[in-house]
Amino acid sequence: MVATCASATARTHVMAKSPLTNMIGSTNMGGFFAPELAWAGFHHLVIKGKAAKPVYLWIHNGEIEIRDASYLWGKTTTETEWAIREELGDEEIKSAVIGPAGENLVRFANVMTGIKNSGGRTGMGCVMGSKNLKAVAARGTMDIKIAHPIDALEYNKQFIDQITSAKVNQTQGALGTPFIWGATNSWGGVRTRNFQYNQLEYADEVEPENIDAWSKKSCGEYNMTACFGCQVHCRAKYKIPDTTLAQKFGLVGKYDEGPEYTSQGAFCSEPGCTKLDTLLIGNHLVNQYGVDNLEIGSIISWAMELYELGILTSKDTDGLDLKFGNDEALLEMVNRICYRKGWLGDILADGGIPAAEKIGKNSFNYLVQVKGMNNLHSDERATPALALNIATASRGSDHLRSRPAIDLYHLPQDVMRRIYSSPVPYDGPLSSDQREYIGKPWQVFWHENCYMAVDCLGICKYHTVFLGATLPNFEDWPKAIYYNTGLEMTPKEIWDVAERCNNLERLFNLREGLSRDDPKKGDTLSHRYFDEPCRRGAPDVIGATIDRKKFKEMIDEFYEYHGWDKNGVPTPETFKRLGLDNEPSHLL
Amino acid sequence: MEKVLMIDYQKCTGCRLCELVCSVKHDMVSNPARSRIKVIKWESEGLYVPVSCQQCEDAPCMNICPVKAVFRDKDTGAVMVNYSVCIGCRSCIAVCPFGAMNFNPLDKKVFKCDLCSGDPQCVRFCNVKAVDYVDATKESSIKKRDAALKISQAGKLGATIQYEG
Numbered sequence: 070m071v072a073t074c075a076s077a078t079a080r081t082h083v084m085a086k087s088p089l090t091n092m093i094g095s096t097n098m099g100g101f102f103a104p105e106l107a108w109a110g111f112h113h114l115v116i117k118g119k120a121a122k123p124v125y126l127w128i129h130n131g132e133i134e135i136r137d138a139s140y141l142w143g144k145t146t147t148e149t150e151w152a153i154r155e156e157l158g159d160e161e162i163k164s165a166v167i168g169p170a171g172e173n174l175v176r177f178a179n180v181m182t183g184i185k186n187s188g189g190r191t192g193m194g195c196v197m198g199s200k201n202l203k204a205v206a207a208r209g210t211m212d213i214k215i216a217h218p219i220d221a222l223e224y225n226k227q228f229i230d231q232i233t234s235a236k237v238n239q240t241q242g243a244l245g246t247p248f249i250w251g252a253t254n255s256w257g258g259v260r261t262r263n264f265q266y267n268q269l270e271y272a273d274e275v276e277p278e279n280i281d282a283w284s285k286k287s288c289g290e291y292n293m294t295a296c297f298g299c300q301v302h303c304r305a306k307y308k309i310p311d312t313t314l315a316q317k318f319g320l321v322g323k324y325d326e327g328p329e330y331t332s333q334g335a336f337c338s339e340p341g342c343t344k345l346d347t348l349l350i351g352n353h354l355v356n357q358y359g360v361d362n363l364e365i366g367s368i369i370s371w372a373m374e375l376y377e378l379g380i381l382t383s384k385d386t387d388g389l390d391l392k393f394g395n396d397e398a399l400l401e402m403v404n405r406i407c408y409r410k411g412w413l414g415d416i417l418a419d420g421g422i423p424a425a426e427k428i429g430k431n432s433f434n435y436l437v438q439v440k441g442m443n444n445l446h447s448d449e450r451a452t453p454a455l456a457l458n459i460a461t462a463s464r465g466s467d468h469l470r471s472r473p474a475i476d477l478y479h480l481p482q483d484v485m486r487r488i489y490s491s492p493v494p495y496d497g498p499l500s501s502d503q504r505e506y507i508g509k510p511w512q513v514f515w516h517e518n519c520y521m522a523v524d525c526l527g528i529c530k531y532h533t534v535f536l537g538a539t540l541p542n543f544e545d546w547p548k549a550i551y552y553n554t555g556l557e558m559t560p561k562e563i564w565d566v567a568e569r570c571n572n573l574e575r576l577f578n579l580r581e582g583l584s585r586d587d588p589k590k591g592d593t594l595s596h597r598y599f600d601e602p603c604r605r606g607a608p609d610v611i612g613a614t615i616d617r618k619k620f621k622e623m624i625d626e627f628y629e630y631h632g633w634d635k636n637g638v639p640t641p642e643t644f645k646r647l648g649l650d651n652e653p654s655h656l657l
Numbered sequence: 658m659e660k661v662l663m664i665d666y667q668k669c670t671g672c673r674l675c676e677l678v679c680s681v682k683h684d685m686v687s688n689p690a691r692s693r694i695k696v697i698k699w700e701s702e703g704l705y706v707p708v709s710c711q712q713c714e715d716a717p718c719m720n721i722c723p724v725k726a727v728f729r730d731k732d733t734g735a736v737m738v739n740y741s742v743c744i745g746c747r748s749c750i751a752v753c754p755f756g757a758m759n760f761n762p763l764d765k766k767v768f769k770c771d772l773c774s775g776d777p778q779c780v781r782f783c784n785v786k787a788v789d790y791v792d793a794t795k796e797s798s799i800k801k802r803d804a805a806l807k808i809s810q811a812g813k814l815g816a817t818i819q820y821e822g
Binding site for chain 2: 072073074101108147151160183184210211212213214215218221222225226229233288289290291293294295296297298299300302306324326
């Protein structure tokens with residue numbers, strides 16, 4: 070639906086085998102690149118092989134050209150984008166690029182577009198770097214035909230009204246994603262000090278309202294900015310304040326956007342830092358280097374715990390005092406990882422599991438990951454549904470593939486029934502309590518298909534039932550699809566497409582060695598979820614752990630809904646039901 | 658009462674939905690290159706300025722048109738193009754100080770904002786009201802109010818500085 074008159078059709082999706090998990094690599098970003106590519110005449114690109122020297126693709130009104138990028142090598146993400154515009158003499162060019170992290174084959178490097186739109190999970194930037202592909206630049210002035218333009222326009226208006234009337238999106242549009250961090254932190258649902266605690270104290274400086282105040286002060290009263298065609302406008306603009314730390318990094322007054330919830334996790338709660346300038350500088354560095362803020366924040370925090378335990382010594386860190394709460398050491402480590410500087414920087418750039426193998430000494434025990442990818446900076450011990458979600462997500466620990474985030478709203482049962490019984494009937498149990506295990510496998514299964522459909526449609530998850538129960542859903546998409554493309558689809562048909570995609574990803578992962586209980590490659594969680602109770606937070610959070618037995622039952626039930634056997638392998642009947650009989654990968 | 662497009666660039670979030678809906682409304686396709694309104698961006702500073710026709714009273718496009726194809730709509734006050742007269746010489750594009758007159762190379766026609774016959778779609782879809790459609794006199798009164806507020810704030814600040822020495 071990208072670049073059509075549906076709402077917020079801004080998403081770019083990048084896929085390859087992941088250098089971080091060795092399984093499905095998949096990442097999704099907003100911005101303006103995907104629509105520009107569509108106006109240039111292309112909806113999908115398949116890039117095979119590897120260039121002998123650095124190149125970039127220039128795509129313009131139906132034509133694709135491979136151009137020399139040697140002069141771009143070494144440049145940061147925005148430097149690269151602006152340089153391409155200058156070279157080709159067009160300010161409207163939009164590029165998907167890699168920064169130094171991608172060039173240096175950091176296994177969790179991003180593909181980036183614009184100031185901060187990040188294709189930021191599973192290391193797709195590393196894949197581009199391995200192909201010597203610095204950028205894909207697009208500019209187009211071709212028409213995208215709309216099947217029923219007037220109806221599409223009117224329906225878009227209706228969609229926008231529905232989306233912007235939701236309180237959650239109004240908050241999102243005022244404070245950006247940090248609003249979730251504020252709520253989650255006060256409840257005790259964030260990870261701090263590499264999962265040792267679950268609430269960041271003395272965090273006034275980095276609370277969403279304070280970030281918003283600084284954003285307004287440095288960029289004006291109307292401080293929010295948006296992706297293509299989106300009325301939620303969920304990110305803030307800011308300039309880096311004049312502080313000692315900013316002076317040290319030479320970044321005073323630099324413009325950037327965000328910081329997102331995940332940057333708050335990476336530069337505040339996880340490493341135990343509470344300073345606003347650290348957050349803003351850290352966010353700027355990951356955007357400029359083109360690296361996954363989530364992964365880098367987690368991996369540095371893991372190293373911090375190892376350092377405090379004495380598993381890593383100051384010899385390993387080249388003298389850096391890598392303690393929790395050391396702002397300067399945190400930012401220095403971002404630099405070292407992205408440029409693979411020093412022994413530690415180099416091994417951490419390969420991701421958690423390879424690094425744990427090199428460090429040895431029981432270091433793997435402290436790594437909080439699923440399938441080799443670090444968890445979001447949230448604590449899921451008090452929310453079994455979210456724990457099931459991250460354990461089973463196809464691309465490794467992931468909150469964007471099947472997260473039933475509305476689980477936290479204590480919705481009345483009849484509302485839940487309405488959401489979760491469509492387009493496929495469901496009369497099993499449902500629970501409004503987020504600490505319950507009952508009914509959760511169905512919710513995770515339902516959301517998995519929902520978000521796959523959203524990703525397939527090329528729209529944003531904030532325009533769907535992700536954070537708000539009243540937002541658009543399977544029932545709302547057929548009209549948008551019909552008016553824009555002329556395709557007639559029922560909600561059930563959209564569901565089937567999503568299920569087919571999820572099964573194909575499952576097959577890919579099984580081929581690459583996914584095995585249910587394997588701590589490095591399976592649908593399971595770090596032992597800390599089961600063994601270490603939450604120490605802080607609200608009364609319903611303190612003491613929470615995931616129950617091993619109930620977790621196992623949830624997985625069984627989850628597999629059952631999918632039509633998978635006890636090992637998580639799709640059965641022949643499931644292949645038949647989804648019309649995947651001729652799919653060769655199941656023979657592997 | 659004649660109404661005008663009031664643009665407040667500070668409110669613009671840079672989403673460019675106005676460009677999309679303009680092209681869909683007028684040309685039935687999605688293509689910002691066909692849009693009458695355009696968001697000019699300085700991305701590295703987060704500055705976005707929507708630019709559209711100002712429907713000038715003494716309109717250079719109207720003045721320069723050698724065949725008098727540019728005229729003013731009596732109801733909306735919009736400056737319009739009469740395509741049965743227009744020869745496509747593009748002089749109007751050359752003289753417009755805002756770049757608001759455009760040229761479509763596919764059907765070889767100049768095109769510009771026609772205020773959607775009094776219901777501009779860019780305004781309808783802009784929730785943040787970076788683009789608004791207000792009475793011509795109201796626009797100036799709103800701006801006066803803003804200016805007065807700034808002056809009063811500056812006055813207060815000046816007084817404080819003086820007082821604190």
